[in-house]
Amino acid sequence: MTRFTAIVLSLGVLWMTSMGSLWAAEPRYGGTYRFPLSTDPPTLDPAQITDTTSHSVASEIFNGLVRYDAQLNIVPDMAERWDLSPDKRTYTFYLKKGVKFHHGRECTAADFRDTFERVLHPSTRSPRTGFIDRLQGAKAYLQGKAPRVDGIAVVDPYTLRLTLEQPFSLFLHLLTYSSNYVIPKEIADKHGSEFTSHPVGTGPFRFVKWQHDDHIILEANKDYFKGRPYLDRLHYRILPEEVTRLEEFKAGNLEHSDIPSGQFLSVKHDPELAKRLVSYPILGTYAIRFNMEKPPFKDNQALRHALNYAIDRRAISDVILEGRVYPAKGVLPPTMPGHNPDLEGYTYDPGKAKQLLIAAGYPGGQHLPPLDLYFNTNDTHQKIAELVQAQLLELGIRIGLRSLDWAAYIKLVDDGGTVLHRMGWIADYPDPENFLTVLHHSRNVGPAGNSARYRNPKVDALLDQADVGEVWEERKRLYQEAERLIVEDAPWIYVYYYSANMLFQPSVRGLRLTGMDAELTIAPQPMALVWLAR
Amino acid sequence: MLAFVIRRLLTLIPVLVGVTLVIFSLSYISLGDPVRAMMGQRGDPEVIAQIRRDYGLDQPLHVQYARYIGRLLHGDLGRSYRQHRRVTDLMWERLPATLRLAAAAMLIAVVFGCTAGILAAIKPNSWIDRLVMVLALLGISTPVFWSAMMLILLFGSVLRWFPISGYGSGNVWYLILPAVTLGALQTGYIARMTRSSLLDVLRQDYMQTARAKGLRDIIVLCKHGLKNAAIPVVTVIGISFADLLTGAPLTEMIFAWPGIGRLMVNAVANRDFPVVMGCTLVFALVYALANLCVDLLYAYLDPRIRYDRED
Numbered sequence: 001m002t003r004f005t006a007i008v009l010s011l012g013v014l015w016m017t018s019m020g021s022l023w024a025a026e027p028r029y030g031g032t033y034r035f036p037l038s039t040d041p042p043t044l045d046p047a048q049i050t051d052t053t054s055h056s057v058a059s060e061i062f063n064g065l066v067r068y069d070a071q072l073n074i075v076p077d078m079a080e081r082w083d084l085s086p087d088k089r090t091y092t093f094y095l096k097k098g099v100k101f102h103h104g105r106e107c108t109a110a111d112f113r114d115t116f117e118r119v120l121h122p123s124t125r126s127p128r129t130g131f132i133d134r135l136q137g138a139k140a141y142l143q144g145k146a147p148r149v150d151g152i153a154v155v156d157p158y159t160l161r162l163t164l165e166q167p168f169s170l171f172l173h174l175l176t177y178s179s180n181y182v183i184p185k186e187i188a189d190k191h192g193s194e195f196t197s198h199p200v201g202t203g204p205f206r207f208v209k210w211q212h213d214d215h216i217i218l219e220a221n222k223d224y225f226k227g228r229p230y231l232d233r234l235h236y237r238i239l240p241e242e243v244t245r246l247e248e249f250k251a252g253n254l255e256h257s258d259i260p261s262g263q264f265l266s267v268k269h270d271p272e273l274a275k276r277l278v279s280y281p282i283l284g285t286y287a288i289r290f291n292m293e294k295p296p297f298k299d300n301q302a303l304r305h306a307l308n309y310a311i312d313r314r315a316i317s318d319v320i321l322e323g324r325v326y327p328a329k330g331v332l333p334p335t336m337p338g339h340n341p342d343l344e345g346y347t348y349d350p351g352k353a354k355q356l357l358i359a360a361g362y363p364g365g366q367h368l369p370p371l372d373l374y375f376n377t378n379d380t381h382q383k384i385a386e387l388v389q390a391q392l393l394e395l396g397i398r399i400g401l402r403s404l405d406w407a408a409y410i411k412l413v414d415d416g417g418t419v420l421h422r423m424g425w426i427a428d429y430p431d432p433e434n435f436l437t438v439l440h441h442s443r444n445v446g447p448a449g450n451s452a453r454y455r456n457p458k459v460d461a462l463l464d465q466a467d468v469g470e471v472w473e474e475r476k477r478l479y480q481e482a483e484r485l486i487v488e489d490a491p492w493i494y495v496y497y498y499s500a501n502m503l504f505q506p507s508v509r510g511l512r513l514t515g516m517d518a519e520l521t522i523a524p525q526p527m528a529l530v531w532l533a534r
Numbered sequence: 535m536l537a538f539v540i541r542r543l544l545t546l547i548p549v550l551v552g553v554t555l556v557i558f559s560l561s562y563i564s565l566g567d568p569v570r571a572m573m574g575q576r577g578d579p580e581v582i583a584q585i586r587r588d589y590g591l592d593q594p595l596h597v598q599y600a601r602y603i604g605r606l607l608h609g610d611l612g613r614s615y616r617q618h619r620r621v622t623d624l625m626w627e628r629l630p631a632t633l634r635l636a637a638a639a640m641l642i643a644v645v646f647g648c649t650a651g652i653l654a655a656i657k658p659n660s661w662i663d664r665l666v667m668v669l670a671l672l673g674i675s676t677p678v679f680w681s682a683m684m685l686i687l688l689f690g691s692v693l694r695w696f697p698i699s700g701y702g703s704g705n706v707w708y709l710i711l712p713a714v715t716l717g718a719l720q721t722g723y724i725a726r727m728t729r730s731s732l733l734d735v736l737r738q739d740y741m742q743t744a745r746a747k748g749l750r751d752i753i754v755l756c757k758h759g760l761k762n763a764a765i766p767v768v769t770v771i772g773i774s775f776a777d778l779l780t781g782a783p784l785t786e787m788i789f790a791w792p793g794i795g796r797l798m799v800n801a802v803a804n805r806d807f808p809v810v811m812g813c814t815l816v817f818a819l820v821y822a823l824a825n826l827c828v829d830l831l832y833a834y835l836d837p838r839i840r841y842d843r844e845d
Contacts, residue, residue, distance in 0.1 A: 039800070042572075042616045050574040125588050125618075127569075130578045142584075193618045212627050213792030214701045237700060239790045243683060244699045247691050251698060407566030407805040414570060425575070438576070449576040 027510065031532040032233040034254045036245045038520060040213045040238050045188075045196040046181040047119045047126040055178045056521035057236060060218055060528075061102075062181030062201030065093050065112065065160075066172050068524050070512045072430040074172045078107065078182060078202065088167035088470075089136075095158045099225040101184045102206040109160035113152045114185040117141065120149060128179035134171060136163045167468060173429035176524075204229040204528035213238055230510065230531035249503055255532070256504045258520045261380050264322040264501060276503045281335045283427035283515045284498030285328055285435065288373065288388065289452040291419045292491050296360075296368055304490040306356035308346035310395050311388060315348075317496055320383045324501050328494040330487045331435050332479075335515040337472075338432040340480045345487060345494060353395055365396030372400040374421040376409040381422055384495070414447040423451055426498065430516060432479040437463045440486055454491035507534040535833070542826050546819070553818045554603065554811065561807045562595045568615045568805035589615065602811070611815070612808035614801070621812035624797060631701055632793040635716065635785075636778035638709050642717030643724050644771060650721070651728025651767075656755065658733060666725055673722030682715045682788040699790040712789040716782050720774045727770045732763040764835050772828035779824075780817040 041054035046062055049055055067077040076082070079093040099107045119126045120133065120142050129142055137150030151163040164171060174180070187200045199207045202225070205218035216236040222228045237253075239245045242260040249257035250273075259267050259277075267273045288311075290297040290304055297304055313327035329345025332338055354364075362368050373388065375381040385401045392399055399420065404412065413421050428434050438449040441463050445453045459482050466478035487494070500519040504511070510530040517525050569585045570577060586592050590601060605612060611621035647670075654666035689711060690698035702708030735741065736759055744754045783795035794813060801809035833839045 043618060045618070048618055050572060122584070122588070125585050127573050127577065127581060127585065129581055193613070196618060211701065211703075211792060212624070213786075213796055214631075214790070237790070238792075239699060240787045240796070241699075241790070244686065244788055244790060247686055247698050251691055251694070253698065404565065405803055407568070407571035407803065408564070409566075410575070411565060411567045411570050423575075444576075447570065447573070447577050447579050447582060 025509065025533055027230050027531045028533060029228075029230050029531070030232050031230075031534065032235050033231050033508075033527065033530060033532065035234055035236045035527075036248070036254050036257055036520065037216075037236050037238050038240055038242070038245075038258075041216070043196045044199040044207070044210070045193075046115075046178045046183060047124050047128065048196065049178040050127050052518050052521045052523060056518075056523035057216060057218075058178045058181065058199070058201075059203070059523050059526075060205040060234060061199050061203045061207055062178070062183065063099075063203055064177070064181050065095075065175050067176055067526075068430075068514070068516065070514060072514050072516060074176070078112075088169075089165075090161060090163045091171065092155070093160045093162070095160065096225060097158055099202050100223060101187075101202050102200045102221060103184065103187065105184060107182055107184075107202050108157040109154040110157070111182050111184060112160050113149075113154050115182045116152055116180070117149055118183070118185070118188060119179055126179060128177065131174045131177045131179050134164050134166070134168050134174070136165050138165075169468060169470065170429065170431055170433055173431060176429070204526070205234055208233075224528065226528065229528035231527065234527060246503075249505075252505070254505075255508050256502055256520075256522070259501050259503065262322070264324050267503070268322075273503060276506065277501065278504055278511075278513070279324070279499055279501045280513055280517075281326065281333065281497065281499045281515060282518065283333050283336050283430060284424060285331060285333050286325070286422070286424045286495045286498065287328070287492035288420060288422050288495060289492045290490075291416060291421075291453055292455070293416060293453045294419050296362070296371075297419060300360050301489065302356045303360035303362065305346070306353045306360055306395070307392065307397075308490050308493050309349045309353035309356065310392055310397070311346075311493055311495070312348040312391055313495055315391075316384055316387055320380065320387060321496070325496040325499055328496050330494060331439070331483050331492075332432055333497040333515075336427065336432060336435065337430060338476045338479045338483075340483060343484065343487060346490075350394060357395060357397075362397075365392075365398065368397060370400065371397070371419055372402045374402045374404065374409065374412065374418040376406045376422075377403045385422065388493075413451045416446070416453055421451065424498070426518060427516060432476075432483075433463075433467050436479055436482050436486070437467055440482075440491070452491035454486070454489065456485060456489060459485050459489075507532045509533050535830075539826070539830070542822075542829070546822050549822060550815060550818060551603075553814055554606070555599070557807075557811050557814050558595065558599050558602065561805070561810070564805070566805045567591075568807060571804050572616055611812035614806050614809050616801075616804050616806045616809075621808050624809060625794060625812060625816060628792055628794045628797055630704075631791060632779060632795070634704070634709060635712055635782070635791060635793060636775060638713035639716035639720060639778050639782075640771070640775050642713055643720035643774065646717070647721040647724025648728050648767070650725040652732060652755075652760070654725070654729040655732035655736065655763075663729075666729070670722040670725040673718040674726075675722075676718070678715060678719065678782070678784045679788060681718060682712070682785060685711045685715055686788070699788070701790075701792050712785050712791050715789070716778060716785050720778070723770055723774065724767060728763065728767050731766045732759060735759050735763040738762075761835055765832055768831050768835065769828055772824045772831075773821075776821045776824035779820050 037053050039053050041057050042051060043049060043054055044058055046058055049058055063078045065077060065079040066074050069075045078095055078099060080096050081094050083092045095109055101107055116132050118124055120129055120138055122144055133139060133142060135149055135151030137146055140146040141149045153161040155161055181201060184200055188195045191198045197210065204221055204224045206221045208217040208219050210216045215238060218234040220229045220232050239248065242258060245257045246260055248254045267277060292298055317323060317325050317327050330343045357363060357365060373385050375385050382403060389399050389401060412418060425439060438444055440450055440454050440459060442455040442460050444450040462478050462482040466475045469475035502519060511525060512529055513525060569582050573582060590598055613620055614624060650666045654663040657663055686698050689695045696711050697708045700708055741754060741758060744758050783799045786793045786796045798813040
């Protein structure tokens with residue numbers, strides 16, 4: 001069994017169960033898919049995309065060199081194939097011929113060079129330079145010290161050579177990012193920062209119209225290099241309120257919808273809606289993170305353990321989240337490659353928590369300094385924080401709750417201004433590096449991901465070794481060992497693993513949902529595969 | 535009159551400068567960083583610093599302010615940090631939706647509010663009066679998010695008379711539920727104000743005189759009563775219309791109406807200061823102009839008010 005087989009089987013079973021015998025029907029062409037979005041995409045310029053909503057729409061307009069398949073393996077997209085040099089630094093991509101942009105011009109290797117250089121150019125102000133700056137000479141170009149990026153070579157119109165400063169085994173994952181989607185330079189230059197309103201790519205759907213805060217229309221690209229999509233149109237509707245989305249879905253005005261918080265059980269027990277419910281685990285972990293640089297959690301493992309044993313994860317999962325998530329035992333969610341099912345983690349044990357509090361020097365919570373749990377303003381975070389507050393009070397630990405909007409909150413967390421804060425993490429790519437190294441390596445303390453400000457040289461060494469490893473089994477062993485040490489150190493209170501729970505109309509076919517498909521935006525689901533049986 | 539209008543327009547300049555100063559200062563002391571918010575959950579500190587430099591956010595407040603005012607004098611409200619587009623474009627795109635909703639809500643509020651207020655005033659302490667006052671109180675005190683959801687459930691989901699949400703490319707059916715939601719609140723205010731103002735006027739001696747001259751009640755009411763009772767009502771209508779023009783974020787969120795209120799709320803959440811600044815300036819302008827219009831209407835409604843004699 002491969003490392004992804006379990007995920008695929010579980011998702012397949014869920015989906016086939018929900019859709020029953022209609023699964024086998026023949027695909028049909030035509031129809032409009034009415035797709036809800038919770039917010040107006042901030043941009044459709046790939047170089048500026050940082051959010052899942054923009055990514056979801058852009059992924060239908062543009063293509064990259066590579067993409068994920070149904071098993072979350074990296075497979076060719078615009079590239080037909082690629083080679084990796086023996087020193088693991090140089091990737092040579094052989095591009096598909098005859099692929100055309102929506103305005104009719106053929107896409108060649110030079111377009112990829114122009115695209116990558118545009119992302120890196122200082123005037124673009126792209127927030128995602130980090131997804132391509134491992135190329136040789138990229139940093140110098142970014143700082144305006146070089147006229148070109150040395151690591152990009154156009155060998156011929158259909159051959160592109162990318163050379164990295166250092167070997168990086170996850171480089172292909174970075175190329176799946178929307179910031180690395182190819183765009184035509186002449187159109188980008190013509191519109192400048194207004195390219196977001198005139199996006200032109202090579203994707204299965206071409207941009208037609210965008211009425212901001214209302215809707216976006218894409219129509220099928222009949223000349224798409226993989227064959228025209230089944231759907232005629234994608235009609236994205238921007239509906240900020242989750243209750244409105246559900247009512248529109250019930251009225252048959254949307255092809256799918258998420259489920260408002262607090263309504264999961266009523267949906268589950270509704271005979272009609274229950275048939276349309278699709279649930280699957282996604283690659284995400286929700287936690288409350290300690291600040292490992294500040295007392296009382298600094299250098300007090302027993303206190304961190306006490307809080308981990310004091311939290312009833314099952315109550316959070318079942319009562320607040322209505323059973324739609326899974327209590328967490330560690331960092332890596334179950335569907336992430338490298339997840340360790342034998343990890344013991346922490347279970348609810350108030351007796352043990354009391355003993356650990358004594359060992360920590362705070363019997364019955366006495367003498368603890370004032371503690372505040374910070375979270376970004378959101379109903380679910382608020383309810384979880386209140387339950388955590390009540391559970392800790394049973395041990396005599398009093399905590400205050402502090403809610404801030406995202407912009408203020410993330411700045412405070414970045415600056416190490418909290419002692420306790422909540423944070424969820426959804427995978428950027430399906431590799432343990434994205435959870436363990438990004439969120440726990442000492443070089444990433446602060447805004448780069450390690451908001452718990454956790455430092456452990458042994459863990460750093462294991463992660464460094466695992467990140468450059470070439471043999472998956474060896475990498476897996478190293479990551480699991482690192483995760484064991486991390487969980488033992490307990491820089492987080494591990495709360496739950498995320499899942500996606502959505503409603504789809506019975507007519508929707510061709511879905512290929514994976515653990516990377518976020519709720520509502522269902523990217524990277526390729527909409528070119530979706531069709532409507534009506 | 536013209537001199538008065540010019541004088542009032544000139545006083546707008548210090549008001550708008552004051553608004554820019556206050557908002558700039560607030561943005562400086564508020565928690566949060568627009569570039570960090572833009573980066574998502576994690577961001578490379580070097581990239582964050584670079585983008586902050588590019589936007590000039592690393593400069594002292596007075597330098598940033600001077601640059602902003604310099605651009606503003608050229609009619610440039612700046613570019614959104616998050617959407618990378620001109621603030622004027624962002625506002626201009628949403629203006630038609632905002633105007634439509636505000637006009638429709640105001641129409642509902644004026645028609646129903648004034649009618650109900652007049653009926654209540656001419657039949658004081660009757661069942662009509664009590665009913666009107668109870669409904670007005672309900673309109674004022676019912677939270678918008680609740681009334682919006684009830685209208686959606688009843689008329690959108692159950693009866694299916696109206697679309698649940700969206701702008702519908704200008705189709706009038708999409709306008710009705712959000713306009714009724716917003717209009718209900720303003721209807722309550724206008725009905726109460728009309729009633730109390732008209733009641734006051736109806737007790738005046740000149741109304742008795744008009745009746746004693748043999749004029750019919752309807753003539754007395756329309757010719758002498760309503761015009762004189764209109765001044766406070768016009769004030770409420772003017773300010774209500776300004777309220778509606780500056781957006782109704784909750785109603786816009788629930789009905790997915792693409793108006794300026796949503797733009798402003800999202801901009802504040804993301805610390806998108808150029809958009810916040812642009813919206814605030816325009817809102818200040820709208821309020822100032824609405825007040826000016828109300829003042830000018832006073833002169834029409836009450837011949838005793840003459841602005842050219844102020845000096």
